[in-house]
Amino acid sequence: MRDQVETRGWPLSPSILATLTVAMLATTAALATPPEPAAMPRIRVSDDGERFVAADSGRVFVPWGFNYLGKFEHLAEDDWDTPEGWRKVEDDCREMKRLGANVVRWHLQFETFMDGPDAPDAAQVGRLKDLLKLARANGLYLDLTGLNCFRLKRIPKWYDDLAEADRWKAQARFWEAVAGACAGDSVVFCYDLMNEPVMGDPGPNDHPWVGGELGGFHFVQRISNKIAGRDFKDIAEAWVKTLVDAIRRHDQETPITVGVIPWALVWPGAKPVFYAPQVLKHLDFVSVHFYPAPGRIEKEMTALAVYDLGKPLVVEETFPLGCTVADFDKFVDAASPRVDGWIAHYFGHTAAEHRAGARPTEPPVAEFLEFWAKKKSTVVGR
Template structure:
């Protein structure tokens, strides 16, 4: 059962910012060892598009080599990697040329990204899965919105449009065409590593909402379901009902969760209530140990320390089921 952490690096930073420095790499080594100590077997790593692409058709060989080194480190530590791609978390780091690409050209650049990643990772035992992009949407941006990214939180932009001009097209057709394009790029080099897409559960917002990327038309191209849940206080039942919408007959991983808007006890209730549906759980690690959080490390100091200690114990219980 996948059980682990989303990992961006040290709090309010991205690990890829300085993973090519001795100090930056030591931080990753330290954090991987700590996550393993806290019971993780999977780490979700967010690959930034600009880290790996110098131009639409030109991957960065030096960064791909560093990715291979990261896979080696994960394997040596006893971890598997959920490699989530195409991220543009920081507006100032998004290449100007990338934002200017038309939809078809943008998809082609994204396919080239995934082709290079898959060629690097193919056959490596520490590669758990490829998550095509974090929280994709299909809609037109507002007049003050960035053309391609949104969902700002803490200075990072976690949501990305795969089409910003649907122009009357069926969103399922758009989603399927995009998924097929990227899956084909991956499968050219890697026939085995699992492929998924981590999505926002819109059924949490609109009870009658139907999955887009996990509709039958699109989901047939993916190996398992990845969905992101942050239950609200007093609304665990609502979260359970929304999770049921994504129980489509494929393995289901809750790829993001955390007591962001609820108590640890309520998160525990959510996890136990999903025992017959969920096949894996991935929370968050912020680059600090429980002891460091108790000493004041951000975010939220002792509250996160309590959570990390809970997560370790919960992982031990879940693995015994």
């Protein structure tokens, strides 16, 4: 019995042939397996408290990207459990990266993640972990904004019925679940406690907790709807501390902020409530939402200065909603000396798709997306 195999004139023993076969199979498997994405350094606030830096190198990091809900008038979380829905998220992440984004602000819906006051949905928390992997694969950091109740019909009745203290406990449980899933993952740029929180007694025809309706979504939420003579700053501090403590039980590193309406733009001279000194000490940086308008750039810069408080300042929502792209460009140039990060909007369609009729068609979204991709080099650098 021969103990060698003739191959192209060279005798190969069975053991050598087996070794070569294993090596070839391993090489084939390696080629079929996508390479691991490059490591993403954790982003932190610099030691002097004035900017963001990469934790490993100290290199300055300027957040630049998009708010993302999914395609227009739709929430990605509605169908991110389906193959088609998840493919859409994958496609949009690639497109946002192509447009120059390094950060995507994702609005986590309360009802997606909570089945009861103390009952996070384990499957949805698992899907959040998938989102972290997807973001890393595209080199995108995540601004995870929580507690959203954008659609009235989806807000659980049990949640609306909770008194303030119990509502805060449910919100803290939400953040514990999110932070527990994300702790140790450097792809999370920050946690934003809530989008545009407010305080005040609702009117007779108002929803008890949410308002700010736009396009069928409610973007503003009360943290207290019975003030009862309390100081707004005291309420804000107690609420912020409750949620920050919940996050820090699981994640000691990721920066925390809260995205606010710049009331100083509405009422000149108004002082921040969620960024009053007693509240700011619990937060790592300042986030404000600015939508510039023609002819008021001086007023906008005066309002922006109110939020320049010795910590990094991010314009976390912005878009030429009521102005031209040219006007918007002037706003960015005027604000950039104060601002440490910019997050605009992506509506789930490419510039070409918007030009072909994808909504919204006004304002000129296609023109804006092309502008935003180019503007990064002058504000952030390459």
